[in-house]
Amino acid sequence: MDLIYKEDSDLPTRKSHDNPQIKEIYSNFFKHPLSHLSHKLLHTHYKPKPIEYSSWVDMSEESAIKDNLAKRFPEKRKDLLVEMLISEVDRSGFVSDCGIVTLAKYANVQPIEVASIASGYMYIPRTKVGENQVFLCHCLNCQLHGLSKARKHLEKLLNCKIGKISQDGKFSLHKANWLGWCVNNSPAVMIKSRGTDYVVPILNVDKIQNPEDLLSKELFPKDNLVYIPYTRFGEQNPSFLKPIDLQKAIDNAFSLGPEKVIKELADAGLQGRGGAGFKTALKWKSARNEKADQKYVVCNIDEGLPCTFKDWTLLMNDENRKKMIAGMAICANTIGAKHAFLYLRFEYRNLKPILEESIEEIKKMRPEFADIKFEIRLGAGPYVGRDKFCIVVMDLSWRRICAI
Numbered sequence: 154m155d156l157i158y159k160e161d162s163d164l165p166t167r168k169s170h171d172n173p174q175i176k177e178i179y180s181n182f183f184k185h186p187l188s189h190l191s192h193k194l195l196h197t198h199y200k201p202k203p204i205e206y207s208s209w210v211d212m213s214e215e216s217a218i219k220d221n222l223a224k225r226f227p228e229k230r231k232d233l234l235v236e237m238l239i240s241e242v243d244r245s246g247f248v249s250d251c252g253i254v255t256l257a258k259y260a261n262v263q264p265i266e267v268a269s270i271a272s273g274y275m276y277i278p279r280t281k282v283g284e285n286q287v288f289l290c291h292c293l294n295c296q297l298h299g300l301s302k303a304r305k306h307l308e309k310l311l312n313c314k315i316g317k318i319s320q321d322g323k324f325s326l327h328k329a330n331w332l333g334w335c336v337n338n339s340p341a342v343m344i345k346s347r348g349t350d351y352v353v354p355i356l357n358v359d360k361i362q363n364p365e366d367l368l369s370k371e372l373f374p375k376d377n378l379v380y381i382p383y384t385r386f387g388e389q390n391p392s393f394l395k396p397i398d399l400q401k402a403i404d405n406a407f408s409l410g411p412e413k414v415i416k417e418l419a420d421a422g423l424q425g426r427g428g429a430g431f432k433t434a435l436k437w438k439s440a441r442n443e444k445a446d447q448k449y450v451v452c453n454i455d456e457g458l459p460c461t462f463k464d465w466t467l468l469m470n471d472e473n474r475k476k477m478i479a480g481m482a483i484c485a486n487t488i489g490a491k492h493a494f495l496y497l498r499f500e501y502r503n504l505k506p507i508l509e510e511s512i513e514e515i516k517k518m519r520p521e522f523a524d525i526k527f528e529i530r531l532g533a534g535p536y537v538g539r540d541k542f543c544i545v546v547m548d549l550s551w552r553r554i555c556a557i
């Protein structure tokens with residue numbers, strides 16, 4: 154506690170305490186005052202006291218790290234800290250103490266804040282890893298589809314155990330909480346190679362006969378990225394997947410105007426499919442009514458729920474991808490936002506280029522879309538959940554992810 158001080162316990166974010174809807178939720182569902190306390194603590198901004206780390210950290214890598222940051226993040230925006238950490242992992246395989254201090258100086262925050270953020274992510278290692286990291290999914294679906302056999306096979310092949318680096322330093326084997334690739338491939342394995350910014354999922358682990366095979370991109374050519382239609386899940390014709398004239402739908406939303414768009418959403422009964430089943434109309438309406446200088450639309454495509462691959466299924470289809478982005482643009486127009494984030498799962502970062510293409514196509518469909526700024530931001534392996542505010546937004550705004 155000595156290292157931090159409470160900067161301000163009365164930030165405007167805590168306004169939600171005055172929101173009658175939130176008050177009602179608390180009084181109906183959470184009788185214990187502790188929930189109020191937790192809520193209050195969550196929105197209290199703690200700031201570390203400045204400490205001079207550079208004196209006792211080996212800073213020999215500083216200029217290499219700084220050059221890489223300057224190339225990729227010339228704006229030095231601290232809300233890009235997670236991306237900066239990922240970029241350092243791409244460069245050197247892990248984030249050393251020198252990396253933490255250099256990033257902190259670069260983004261003008263304290264090292265303890267950077268270290269704290271880094272600690273929340275599976276794909277931001279703080280110690281040395283192999284040149285190529287091999288992640289083996291340990292989630293239920295993969296367990297049921299031969300994880301232990303695949304694990305033995307890989308441990309033998311690389312001559313190292315989970316959590317260790319092979320003798321030649323070329324590979325390290327890691328346990329992944331879940332990868333989201335089991336759509337057509339369990340047990341799932343993912344390769345992350347140092348010096349590259351992509352990840353490669355592997356099909357058919359048991360066909361790999363020597364370690365070098367793991368690095369063959371042939372194992373997972375783009376054509377093999379499989380799209381599984383939703384019919385497989387028992388819904389014969391979910392409305393989101395019906396073919397539509399997208400241009401007509403967008404123009405229609407504009408001719409209706411924001412209020413009627415919200416009414417349409419309410420009449421259609423559209424709601425989130427997570428635990429809360431939150432009404433979309435209510436969400437859009439409260440965002441529209443909120444007075445703020447800047448509003449944001451956030452689309453969570455981090456595929457948070459273990460053993461699912463619904464976001465993958467949506468992302469892999471050209472038309473669905475465009476519908477999703479058009480929906481974000483209509484939402485931005487309805488609530489008065491000019492900035493939209495797509496929070497993309499780390500394991501799906503190979504899909505970033507096709508997402509960017511779709512964004513460009515959608516932006517051309519209405520002149521009003523042209524000035525919406527779309528940003529694709531990568532997660533780095535946390536479980537993103539909780540309420541509409543808590544984790545995704547913290548992640549996008551350089552605070553350490555946490556849940557209460």
Ligand code: FES
Nearest residue numbers: 290294295333335
């Ligand atoms: S459970 Fe392992 S990738 Fe889906």
